[in-house]
Amino acid sequence: MAPLKVNPTRMELKRIQSRYQTARKGHKLLKDKRDELMRRFLDVVREDKALREKVETALSHVYGSFSVAGAVGDPKMLQEALICPKKECSLKVSNQNIMSVIVPVFEIEVSDSGTDSCNYGFAFTSGELDASVEELSRIQTDLIRLSELEKTIQLMAEEIERTRRRVNALEYIMMPQYLETIKAIKMKLDENERGNTTRLMKVKDMMLKQQLETKKAEDEELEDLQT
């Protein structure tokens, strides 16, 4: 991993060290978030899978009985019987927050004007129709729950993918890059420090040598004067 292109100064070092600390904390938090999201996601998926299997089986029964109902009577009879539904259903939508993923929660409200679910005369319709309408209304809540779960799955899957990418980016790109930069800056600063020490030692040597030479010259001068 190539280090960042920054000036090798103590200030930069401090800055990058603090960024590394932030990245490390963020990485830990995001990793925890990902794990928890994943745990909840798998629970939802398991429930959804079971529910879908149930609904699909029930629907195939319903379709079967509707086909029979259509075949027994006049095909137009079906449409006539069902065209004006007695029930009118609407949905109340509230939100639930799962680890900062906002998912919808559906609550069905059925405005029913009567007690029975059939809104057609029994004279021209077959008994199969009654049975299929009955069966369909039994799975209505399951259908709504299925939609709710599948939307939750879609939204959570997006969020998990995003979080996973972030965790990986921090773990494999940003954090190593910061570490590398910190190392590079430290090495550069140490190198400068060593350069400085050597220079000082060299200067000191030169000064000592100079002093020695001056002293030597002075001694020689003194000796000359004495002789």
Add this chain to the structure above:
Amino acid sequence: MYKIGMIGDRDSVIGFLSLGFSVHEAQDAETAGTILKELVKSGEYAIIYLVERYAVALRDELDKYKELPLPAITTMPGLSGNSGYGMNTIKTAVEKAVGADILFKDAQ
């Protein structure tokens, strides 16, 4: 208050009239796509059920709505039978989130 929509061929969707769903009949996938767009655009629908047969053709369109909080578009098998498309979408979501298919491999 939101409505529940249902899009599909006549024979598949007619029964849902009895539940009080807002049923829209589509002869082919193209019409279904147009209706779907209209329903989403209207913003009145919280759930839209789509018959699998059309969902396969409208896959790209459905992907666009995945990130929106509403509506929830759910595919259902139609009268023509169950192609397993609905299960497949869950499987894809699991693969996307986890990175590998860990729940459905036993079923195959």
